[in-house]
Amino acid sequence: MGKRVAIAEDNILALRSIIDKLSVYDDIEVVYTANNGLEMMNHQQLESIDLAIMDIEMPVMDGIKATQQIHERYPEIKILMLTTYDDDDKVFNSLLAGATGYLLKSESSKYIYQSIISILDGGAVMSASIALKTINYIKREEEKNCVQFSLTERELEILTELKKGLAYKEIASKLFLSEGTVRKHIENIYRKLQVNNKVSAINIATENKIIK
Template sequence: MIKLMLVDDHEVVRMGLVSLFELYPNFKVVGQASTEEEAVSKAMELKPDLIIMDVKLAILGQAKHNNGISACREIKEILPDTKIIMLSSFADDELIYESILAGASGYLLKGVDSKELITSIEKAAQGKAILDPDITDKVFKSMRKISKQHIILNELTNQEKEVLKLLSLGKSNKEIALEMVLSEKTIRNYVSQILAKLEVSNRFEAANYAVKNKLFDFDKDMS
């Protein structure tokens, strides 16, 4: 018997899930919640095997936030063995990564087929990671992109990283040399090495590559 808890700010969604799970004798819904606070409180009280958690929960008088993810993180800190599947209407990269980092066992879209949902719950209860088929390719592409970014950054020396960052902020070789207290000739050599490692033709392509692939936190550097 898998004890389930449902967390969604729409009662009709929760009731629909309850009706579905009543068709399966190996599932039992032991509790429901509609807010982050209620979810954490009831999880501590009921200690379910698995929680189906909406990513965005309403807060009275406010716009929806990603507090389902916050609830997931808090519950996993208290009940590390409880599995949590995030259920969302949004196939958003950031939400998926935040959910995984918060400790979720899976991320499914609300349009998921009922049989797929049941299978996913059974797999998650066994400790397996679950991703909606419609977002799996998207996630892996993003993961490969992130992996490539890490490889590139690891190939650059600390000095080259600093030169690339300043170059990407639109600074000239002279300005970079002054800031790093190095000669312009040294900076030119660094730029040549950076172009070779990034496999680009000029400094503008290098800057565009760094910005496009978010190699640095430029907002923080310019604040």
């Protein structure tokens, strides 16, 4: 049975290009097309599709907003963003809205097809340049959080060992410090994170991706 796909794209030339790229694959059926996100979301056949291919910049309702609403109403429908935009905000807002793929329109028909199959098999896909942006974004956020709380490298080490469940004495032995020094570092950690216990410190550090 073919994979049932719908496409939201307001540019007629881009739409024809996407349909042409998919037309060579017998197991992909383009069920319907829409000119904007609202039209996609309100289509009577929406519930029957397996995957929505979504442009981002469209009139009436953009692709990110439509993605969020479709994902909330029909979480079983997979959504692939196919766009010319590669800026950070659009990438991450799309992923947060519920998209499981983000490809640039310049990708080959074979890669778009393989990405659709991968998504429908439970995977997530990105163009190579988008994946690199995502990695760099995560790194920047981690660095930003460390700067925000001003934790030193030693404090991060001790906080990581605390998360592993090690006692002060065990941390001191592992890091070749005195137990008193470890306690002093932990006091500084609590002060910087504005907490008064180990559990709260670990939770804040983990939530903010200061430690893994």
